[in-house]
Amino acid sequence: MYEVGFIVDSMSGKVAKWLRIVGCDVLYADPSQDDSTLLGRLGERVLVTRDKELVDRAKRTGKHVVLVPEDVEEALAMISLYYNIQLRIRPGLTRCPFCNEKLEVRKRDSVLGMPREVVYSHSRFLICPSCGKVFWFGTHYWEMLRTLSRVKKKKWKISNSWGR
Numbered sequence: 420m421y422e423v424g425f426i427v428d429s430m431s432g433k434v435a436k437w438l439r440i441v442g443c444d445v446l447y448a449d450p451s452q453d454d455s456t457l458l459g460r461l462g463e464r465v466l467v468t469r470d471k472e473l474v475d476r477a478k479r480t481g482k483h484v485v486l487v488p489e490d491v492e493e494a495l496a497m498i499s500l501y502y503n504i505q506l507r508i509r510p511g512l513t514r515c516p517f518c519n520e521k522l523e524v525r526k527r528d529s530v531l532g533m534p535r536e537v538v539y540s541h542s543r544f545l546i547c548p549s550c551g552k553v554f555w556f557g558t559h560y561w562e563m564l565r566t567l568s569r570v571k572k573k574k575w576k577i578s579n580s581w582g583r
Contacts, residue, residue: 427466427468428473441505472481500574
């Protein structure tokens with residue numbers, strides 16, 4: 420979906436999760452991985468980090484990098500501005516927040532092992548073909564939409580402060 424891929428360092432795991440939810444291809448760096456190994460894995464991906472030292476090292480080697488604030492919503496707003504990422508959940512394009520695989524849209528008759536009340540109260544589900552996680556459009560989904568709405572407001576404020 421998006422041309423740019425990301426690697427998110429271990430300090431920004433929630434950012435990785437949210438980027439995957441809006442459809443971005445995101446690798447999450449193993450916390451035990453040292454900075455040199457992380458930089459070597461970048462390729463054409465953009466490094467997302469809160470580590471200023473790592474930002475300096477990445478820039479010195481000509482890598483693409485974004486220094487994000489600790490606030491996840493603000494970080495998403497910035498990344499969305501830099502890389503023109505739509506802050507929407509699109510079921511056919513969303514990725515698994517746990518393993519980065521594209522989720523598949525399925526009807527209730529193909530969902531196994533879920534509580535009966537969940538299966539009967541929803542008609543569509545998102546299933547990860549890799550890790551098997553199942554997602555549905557319940558209260559958590561609506562909370563995610565509220566979060567993305569707040570991020571959009573922050574994005575608007577940031578873009579106005581940049582003179583865009």
